[in-house]
Amino acid sequence: MKTFSLVCLLAVVPAVASASQANSKAAAVVPTGASRVSKTARTIEITGGDTMKFDLTSIQARPGERLHVVLRSGGMAPKIAMAHNFVLLKAGVKPEDFVNAAMNARGTDFIPPDMQDKVIAAKGLVGPGETVDVTFNAPMRPGTYTYLCSFPGHYMVGMKGELIVK
């Protein structure tokens, strides 16, 4: 029994050492002011398909909570005609304004370059079988924030959801 626990201990030590090394590296890139934010992100999986809807349309989060959104396409249509992204807009940005500008932004995956400052987080596009992910902090200010797919036409048929911070 004693030997067994010693072996376990020896096995654990290198793992702990490398984990703390990884943590210190991660800590170095955390922006100042983010110290109240938890280091581990909560994963949220969202699937978009050929019906042009997200399967998850409401996410609740604590102020500043670290979120890891994984966006997957469950569709079959060719990517050129049917692709999806995840765009979380800042408070006060009109989704219609964003998607109208996005129509002319194919070269930047439908994120208008001059509207980057309207976005909290964005990732995509995904075509059939593809997955992307993005990690970010939820806003500190409680409220409801819109996320959407900015591929032309998709928001208009309901490819959107809300992040509720409270």
Ligand SMILES: [Cu+2]
């Ligand atoms: Cu879409």
